[in-house]
Amino acid sequence: MLADGAARQHLLDEHPQAAQVSVGLPLRANLSVLENICIVPQYRQNLGYEDAADQAWGLLGLLGRTDCAFKRDPDLDHEERFIAKLLRAVVLTPPIILIDRPGMLLPDTHYPPFLERTLDSLEGRFAQCWIVDYQWNEPLYAPR
Amino acid sequence: MPFLASLLTRRGAATLNWLRGWNGLTRFGAGAVVEALTPSFYNSATRSVVQKQIYFTAWQILPGYGLFAALLSFVIIQIVVSKARDFGLSDYALEMTMRVLVLELLPLITALFVALRSGAAINTEVALMNINNEIKALREAGVDPMRFEFVPRVIGGMISVVSLISFSSIVALVLAYLVVYGWQLSGFADFTRVIAKVFVPLAMFGLILKALAFGLAVTVIPISAGLNAPQKLFFAPISVLQGMVRLFFVLMIIEVASLALQYI
Numbered sequence: 001m002l003a004d005g006a007a008r009q010h011l012l013d014e015h016p017q018a019a020q021v022s023v024g025l026p027l028r029a030n031l032s033v034l035e036n037i038c039i040v041p042q043y044r045q046n047l048g049y050e051d052a053a054d055q056a057w058g059l060l061g062l063l064g065r066t067d068c069a070f071k072r073d074p075d076l077d078h079e080e081r082f083i084a085k086l087l088r089a090v091v092l093t094p095p096i097i098l099i100d101r102p103g104m105l106l107p108d109t110h111y112p113p114f115l116e117r118t119l120d121s122l123e124g125r126f127a128q129c130w131i132v133d134y135q136w137n138e139p140l141y142a143p144r
Numbered sequence: 145m146p147f148l149a150s151l152l153t154r155r156g157a158a159t160l161n162w163l164r165g166w167n168g169l170t171r172f173g174a175g176a177v178v179e180a181l182t183p184s185f186y187n188s189a190t191r192s193v194v195q196k197q198i199y200f201t202a203w204q205i206l207p208g209y210g211l212f213a214a215l216l217s218f219v220i221i222q223i224v225v226s227k228a229r230d231f232g233l234s235d236y237a238l239e240m241t242m243r244v245l246v247l248e249l250l251p252l253i254t255a256l257f258v259a260l261r262s263g264a265a266i267n268t269e270v271a272l273m274n275i276n277n278e279i280k281a282l283r284e285a286g287v288d289p290m291r292f293e294f295v296p297r298v299i300g301g302m303i304s305v306v307s308l309i310s311f312s313s314i315v316a317l318v319l320a321y322l323v324v325y326g327w328q329l330s331g332f333a334d335f336t337r338v339i340a341k342v343f344v345p346l347a348m349f350g351l352i353l354k355a356l357a358f359g360l361a362v363t364v365i366p367i368s369a370g371l372n373a374p375q376k377l378f379f380a381p382i383s384v385l386q387g388m389v390r391l392f393f394v395l396m397i398i399e400v401a402s403l404a405l406q407y408i
Contacts, residue, residue, distance in 0.1 A: 019285075020284055024277055024280075025277065025284050025285075026278055026281055027278075027281070028278055028281075028282065029272070029273075029276065029278065030269070039287055040285050040287060042187065042188050042189040042192075043187065043189045043286070043292055044287070046188070047188065048188045049188050049189075088285055089285070092286075
């Protein structure tokens with residue numbers, strides 16, 4: 001979805017049920033990537049730490065990112081931080097994931113192909129993924 | 145007149161801000177107590193935070209704090225015992241030691257120590273969490289920060305303060321026995337008699353209540369101060385300053401109230 005600033009905010013406000021991946025929703029700084037992902041099933045599904053950590057580890061494995069499992073936020077690069085936020089959103093298999101302004105989350109990456117690869121690896125973990133980006137970034141995305 | 149109006153406006157705004165701070169603190173404290181007493185509140189995530197809090201607040205500092213408590217207790221016991229002997233009041237030395245050290249000094253020093261070490265850290269962490277939007281991010285992920293982040297710290301902090309007070313009190317009692325009777329068991333009957341005289345049910349109830357109040361204060365006040373910080377980075381040190389000053393006064397009020405209730 002391509003929108004200007006006001007339309008983007010309107011869209012976010014209209015879909016509070018969507019699991020968001022956004023620069024405005026940081027990871028907990030004193031928790032590792034694994035803990036940031038597994039607190040969601042621990043808390044929402046009342047899972048024990050071991051089960052929740054297995055689930056989080058499995059997701060990191062799907063993306064080949066288990067190397068960053070024990071790093072904390074300040075030690076992560078932009079891609080690792082994005083992956084952690086994405087998996088935190090995906091872990092409960094929500095109906096909609098909303099990736100808000102990927103350019104701000106992945107400033108050093110040519111992000112449309114990166115997003116496509118990453119989301120393909122997580123197929124079946126969510127029903128829909130919406131990417132909200134500014135209209136002026138339209139040329140970055142391949143026509144569908 | 146404009147100067148007076150401006151002054152009154154500024155003072156009024158400051159007073160309202162101060163009252164808002166206390167209001168937030170009271171609401172948060174009451175909410176935390178209610179949550180902590182609700183069995184459905186606990187899950188593996190909250191238990192894990194409680195354990196971590198106890199580890200950082202009590203277990204990690206236990207050897208150093210135990211040594212400090214032993215040293216302080218030893219010096220005070222020596223002073224009380226030798227001065228009591230000088231004034232011919234040796235019979236009261238042990239009782240006075242127990243009353244001063246175990247009922248008053250050690251609980252207050254423990255609370256101040258935990259406030260300086262963990263309270264300041266909790267205040268800073270919560271203020272930074274608030275400023276960096278981490279609390280909002282948790283909420284968006286469906287994790288209630290009150291349940292996951294704050295109340296477990298309050299519970300962990302209370303358990304830690306009560307445990308440290310109990311530990312230092314036991315150290316002080318053992319040292320008091322050794323200073324007064326030396327390495328022999330003959331004084332044990334007298335010692336237990338003095339203990340029974342000092343630690344009557346009402347005094348024990350007061351001590352437990354005071355320890356719990358200290359434990360509640362050293363966590364609730366820093367968390368509340370951190371949560372009330374405006375979301376601007378330069379407010380983080382101001383939030384810690386305000387939280388620590390408020391905490392100091394509350395600890396002193398608890399101590400003075402406890403003394404007044406017991407002795408006046």
